[in-house]
Amino acid sequence: MKLQAVMLDVDGTLVLSNDAHAQAWIEAFAAFGYDVPFDKIRPLIGMGGDKVIPKMVSGLSEEEGDGKKIAQRRKELIINRFSSTLDPAPGSRELVLKMQHQKLRLIIATSATADELSGLLKAARVDDLLDEATTSSDAEASKPEPDIVEAALxxxxxxxxxxxxxxxxxxxxxxxxxxxxxxxxxxxxxxxDASLGGALAIYDDPADLLADYDNSILGKK
Known part of the structure; x- marks a missing residue:
């Protein structure tokens, strides 16, 4: 079928934020007495907090107790400290503009909260371009569960x-x-690339895809 729409992840895709998310988790856990090393948390970035917290500390839950406090602290760190320090992924704005010019419908599909998303989109310099989104509030479970993608569809x-x-x-x-x-x-x-092996195609960043746009899946719509 003809390509009609593109779902956009945000963290690590439009904005270079994955290391910052890992650091925010480390500091949030530490604030409540838990030592979480960077090399353990970093490979989990991309999952929602409902998955990350029990993987780091068995028995903790995002819904109650220390787990809930840690999740809130991480969110505060991202919104109040880290978001303003982030850089856009190379070519993010230009790629979004290109897709819009090609009449593709764009929707954000992210595990971030709506409050976090505002700052992340500003950091990516696409906050004035994207207004349709599904966030953590649209899903019972975060990625890798399909809820957010289902909500976007x-x-x-x-x-x-x-x-x-x-x-x-x-x-x-x-x-x-x-x-x-x-x-x-x-x-x-x-x-x-081994971790991303299930993808249709792999590019360095949005700028790399934009340079190959006409030969890509997007250009063949």
Whole structure:
């Protein structure tokens, strides 16, 4: 079917934020007495907090107790400290403008909260371009569960075969594949090609995809 729409992950895809998310988790856990090393938390970035917290500390939950406090602290750190320090992924704004020029419908599909998303889009310098989104509030479970991608498909009202997702983690690929949505992956999120092996194609970053646009899935719509 003809490509109609593109789902956009944000962290690691449009904005170089994955290391900052890892650091925010480290500081949030530390604030409540838990030592979480960077090399343990970094490979989990791309999952939602409901998955990350129990993987780091068995028995903790995002819904109650220390786990809930840690999740709130991480969110505050991202919004109040880290967002203002982030850089856009190379070519993010130019790629979004190109897709809009090509009449593709764009929707954000992220595990971030709506409060976090505002700052992240500003950091990516696309906050004036993108206004349709599904966030953590639209899903019972975060990536790699398919809820967020399903919510985006529901808003788009198009077939999965008419959509492609731009993303950067294996969790995005897993979530999208459960819905029949193909993924174009970016290395700028920090994952290697083996981790992104389920993608339709892999590019360094949005600028790399833009340079190859006419030969890509997007250019063949």
């Amino acid at each position: 529901s808003k788009l009202q198009v077939e999965a075969s008419q959509v492609v997702m731009l993303a950067d983690t294996p969790y995005d690929i897993e979530a999208a594949s459960k819905c029949g949505v193909g993924v174009i992956a970016f290395r700028c999120g920090g994952f290697d």
